[in-house]
Amino acid sequence: MPSSEMTAPPRSGRARLRLFTQRWLPAARWRRWVAGAVFVAPLVYAGAQTWHRFADAFGTTPVRVRGAAVGAAVPAVDSPAFRHTLSALTQTTMQPGHHVELLVDGPATLARIDRDLASARSVIAVQNYYCEPGDVADWFKTRLIERARAGVAVYFLRDGFGCRSLTRGWLDSVRAAGVNVATLRPVRWWTMHESMHRSHVRIVMVDGRVGYVGGFGLADKWVDRDGAPRWRETSVRFTGPAVAQLAGAFAVGWGHATGDLLSGDALFANGQPVSGDRAAIAGVLFTQRAYGMPVPERFLALALAGARKRVYIANSYFVPNHALRTWLVAAARRGVDVRVLAPSAAIDIPFTRAAGRSTFPELLRGGVRLYEYQPAMMHAKTMVIDDAFVAVGSLNLDNLSLRINDEAVLLVHDVALADTMVAQFTRDLTQSVEITPASLRASLLRERMLTAVARLVRDLL
Numbered sequence: 001m002p003s004s005e006m007t008a009p010p011r012s013g014r015a016r017l018r019l020f021t022q023r024w025l026p027a028a029r030w031r032r033w034v035a036g037a038v039f040v041a042p043l044v045y046a047g048a049q050t051w052h053r054f055a056d057a058f059g060t061t062p063v064r065v066r067g068a069a070v071g072a073a074v075p076a077v078d079s080p081a082f083r084h085t086l087s088a089l090t091q092t093t094m095q096p097g098h099h100v101e102l103l104v105d106g107p108a109t110l111a112r113i114d115r116d117l118a119s120a121r122s123v124i125a126v127q128n129y130y131c132e133p134g135d136v137a138d139w140f141k142t143r144l145i146e147r148a149r150a151g152v153a154v155y156f157l158r159d160g161f162g163c164r165s166l167t168r169g170w171l172d173s174v175r176a177a178g179v180n181v182a183t184l185r186p187v188r189w190w191t192m193h194e195s196m197h198r199s200h201v202r203i204v205m206v207d208g209r210v211g212y213v214g215g216f217g218l219a220d221k222w223v224d225r226d227g228a229p230r231w232r233e234t235s236v237r238f239t240g241p242a243v244a245q246l247a248g249a250f251a252v253g254w255g256h257a258t259g260d261l262l263s264g265d266a267l268f269a270n271g272q273p274v275s276g277d278r279a280a281i282a283g284v285l286f287t288q289r290a291y292g293m294p295v296p297e298r299f300l301a302l303a304l305a306g307a308r309k310r311v312y313i314a315n316s317y318f319v320p321n322h323a324l325r326t327w328l329v330a331a332a333r334r335g336v337d338v339r340v341l342a343p344s345a346a347i348d349i350p351f352t353r354a355a356g357r358s359t360f361p362e363l364l365r366g367g368v369r370l371y372e373y374q375p376a377m378m379h380a381k382t383m384v385i386d387d388a389f390v391a392v393g394s395l396n397l398d399n400l401s402l403r404i405n406d407e408a409v410l411l412v413h414d415v416a417l418a419d420t421m422v423a424q425f426t427r428d429l430t431q432s433v434e435i436t437p438a439s440l441r442a443s444l445l446r447e448r449m450l451t452a453v454a455r456l457v458r459d460l461l
Helices: 013-024 028-058 080-090 106-118 135-149 168-176 189-194 242-258 295-305 322-333 350-357 360-365 399-404 415-429 437-441 445-455
Strands: 095-104 123-128 153-159 180-184 203-206 210-214 234-239 280-287 310-315 337-343 369-373 381-385 389-393 407-413 432-435
Touching: 080 280, 080 295, 095 106, 095 407, 095 415, 106 135, 106 203, 106 210, 106 234, 123 135, 123 242, 135 153, 135 168, 153 242, 168 180, 180 242, 203 242, 210 242, 210 389, 210 407, 234 242, 234 389, 234 407, 242 280, 242 407, 280 295, 295 322, 295 381, 295 399, 310 415, 322 337, 322 360, 337 350, 337 415, 350 445, 360 369, 360 437, 381 415, 389 415, 432 437
Parallel strands: 123 153, 153 180, 310 337, 337 369
Antiparallel strands: 095 234, 095 280, 123 203, 203 210, 210 234, 280 407, 310 381, 369 432, 381 389, 389 407
8 A cells, every 4th residue: 555545634733733834834934933933923012012001001101291381371271272282182172062961870762862863964973982782772773673674774783792692683684674784893812802892981972963962872771670770871962063073983993893984964964053152152062092192191281280179980880090089189289179989899890999999098198089989870971160161972081991991071161051961960970979099998807908909900990
């Protein structure tokens, strides 16, 4: 029998790779180089990404805000000079002619969204970070299918990590009805370099005339379910020129996911300005990963330096970095009433709460007042400064949101909305516990131990 017939074909992957390289790369030296590159390059790349992550957290220069002219003060947030400076530093144009409606908690938000989706005539664009199967997802699927079959162009962009639990059947059913579905930065082994760069935005845009931003997700956490308290949420519905800015943020994400850059008046109708005494000045702050001093930090540095009376912050994952702690304390020491409402033990990620609490002693010493919301998970991301400036959106005050994730926030200058926000913040405080140095010392031993561990890595969260 010929010897070739007596030789069994290689079965192991290593043997097959050796046979391939011997056939196609006969020079042993080149085989070694290629094999080394195949195994070493991913490790080098992963190491570089890890280094960038540490550089994001620790390698920045502390920033101070000051007037450019000799003796000039930082403009107050309620002044036109502040809005002009904000526009220049963050590329966020705040224009007049908006109507802004505050929406508190999931049921009110989702019901309002449903009415606008049902009235859509040309285009619906939805982008969301967090989705999971359940009643809310089923309602959303039914509404998208109904609108697509009615001839509306429907686009649904989901984050590849936060919405990964949506089933294939759910996605197939909306696609079959004509809904355009895309996944932004899916988590795969060959895209691990993007795994930490999530799109955390929540966007709903209807016919180029109505927009929504906030922290809401397509999940049952935001509605009453099985006796469990719904998450505490704040969102906004708005009309006016800023809707086109929101559509632009969606188009950027859609282009990243699909390669298709959407255009036309259906998406960018530049909503008609609202007239009258209730017309607000507003703009959409859309942020993406950046090095140096990212846009969210430029915004916060300027806003906190421009505060004169009050800074009321509600935030779901409050883990302020060194710069943000410095700005908050500086405002408090100028006599500004600085208060922060954070989650209690009802938070969904206890380690994040522990990391945030590790910053509390420094903030308390600096004059910042801290509270924890008791009834349920506090998921709102809002800020009201002085008499007229409001921010509502998806921006958490942690390293991920400030430096890495995509975020969308509506910035508003409106006295009536600020009054409403202050009243809501005050109501929330009645259901909260104020944190003091004594209460921190009285925490359970396991909480203090978890906080001590979280302190070591808090700037990476």
